Amino acid sequence: MSVHASARERRAGLSLLAGTHTRYWLLIAPALFMLCVFYIYPIGRVLWMSVTVPAPGLGNYELLATSASIHKMLLTTARITMVTTVVTLILAYILAYTLVHSSPRTQRWMFLGILIPLWISVLVRAFAWFVLLRRDGLINSVLMSSGIIDTPLSLIWNETGVMIGMIHYMLPLGVLPIYANMRDIDQRCIAAARGLGAKRFEAFRRVFLPLSLPGVVGAGILVFIFSLGFFVTPALLGGGKTLMIAEYIKVQILEVVRWGLGTMLAATLLLLIGGLLAALSRLVNLRKLFGAG
């Protein structure tokens, strides 16, 4: 009797579960529908165009291997993205480390300093850098009048300027994941290492650093992906001489109307980022990294 009863309960539970599932699906159906119509379908068309315009086939993708112009642009993109990511991570790590070890009052002020730039338009920030970095800008005039240099430094209208602007933009995106990770590190581990005779630096290197690496990897992904597709800062601070992939695609689509080439590069960027995320998801738990689960 009791066996039957429990089986009945289980069945009832299952049907209830199935019902819940259907209801959940119904709830997200509108969002899913919107996503398909306004996101999946257009992206599908972009991918489709990359293999059909101007002629069906992989001709556009062949250019990835053969076009010197594309090679040069990809190299510039890779170089700037790499340097931006590495420098941002180093600065972000130092900032996050200081942040974690500060008093709550200092933390609040530091957070304000990190978050306010995040809320300011990227255009405004680029122009602010222009004021600081140009030939008779603040930095050059201070250095010149104090006699440290006698000719103005070329801080803008080149890759240096682009990287300064981009690192500034990326810094909050680097600090926040690293900080979130460091905050969860149990400080007693470091105390234990010290208690067992490790010097300060050794305790950091062998205990704190490995524990904080997932945050660094997460910040790295975020910054790298953002930097890859960056448009405004290179266009404004590069003096017209720094051509990265986003601007290259824009020229192809809107100006010289070579849509096949433009969509091919967009598709390549998409696949590259997807591939990077897939590879990294094997190394670290991405869901946890970005706050889910």
Next chain:
Amino acid sequence: MDKHDFAEDCVNLAIERGADPSRRDLIRNALAMGIAPAALTLAGNGAALAQARKEVVLVNFGGVAMPAFEEAFVKPFAAEGGKIVLDGSGALSGKILTMVRSKNVTWDICDSGVTSLGELGPHDVLEDIDYSIVDKSKVFPEFAYEKGVVNYMFSTVMAWDTSKIKTEPTLADFFDTKKYPGRRMMRKNSQAMLEMALLADGVPKDKLYPLDVKRAFAKIATIKKDLLFWSSGSDSQSLLRDGECVMGMLWHTRANVLIEETGGRIQYTFKDGLLQPGIWVVPKGNPAGKEAMRAIASMQKPEGQIRLLAAMGNGPANPLANAQVPAELAARNPSSPQNAAVQVKVNAEWYTANHTKTYQEFLDLISS
């Protein structure tokens, strides 16, 4: 980011200078020429006729080009019984192509340039200009093309900072960083830059086309490390104004404003500049059909073109207008006989055949 065509830049320029004064000027000029009253009385009669005629949608880059075009083109056409509706969304080549490809054409006339002829030519998305309606004798003949016709004129000119360069430089000096040290600026587009590099290198004006692209690139490469490249007209203005550059090649409309802004510290010359047409193009399968051609014909009248010169600095495309340009506007009019004589006229056929490829190569050359 803003797009970087001349037509759009006119609008930005006007916005930066404040829209209202130019509108007032327009109306004042119109009244001075005695056109507005006539237009107003005729407009009443025209309205009834307009019912039967199709609406013509004219696309420009919006902003202050709207009131300027309204006074220069829309009202005179209304007086003849037609109707132009302005759309300020900007007709980039990519947008025209999308529209025609998706068979959903809503534009009749687009404010465009010679490079668009080259970009869109191979895609066959433009109507032929009907020269039985549009009067070829009312434009400079070299700027009447199969798929487009000139609407106004503008120039790419060399400007310099008189606080650093005391005597008027030549194009050759632009490429001589020993004689005049300091940074220079060019447009981030091969259009006009190649011509000026070749002139500087000693190519005679009448032997310029077909452009020797290799030679032009080699010339530009000699001063590459001293070059900056502007994308929007306002960039070109601020780079010279702020002393970031000692010389620069830019549009004459921006150079005019620089003279005012800097109290004459920046000067420019039409000598060895490149005279270029803005161009009307009609997307294939446009809704108003031949009515678009009648609107283009109406906009060829000198009066409207002079109003555009007064408002935005764009030179008249109709040679007959030059005699009527007031003296105070003539010196800054790129298409006046005196100014046109010292410039080179752009060759659109060359651009149609070569621009897409050359532009890409130019970007490759300048990107470090």
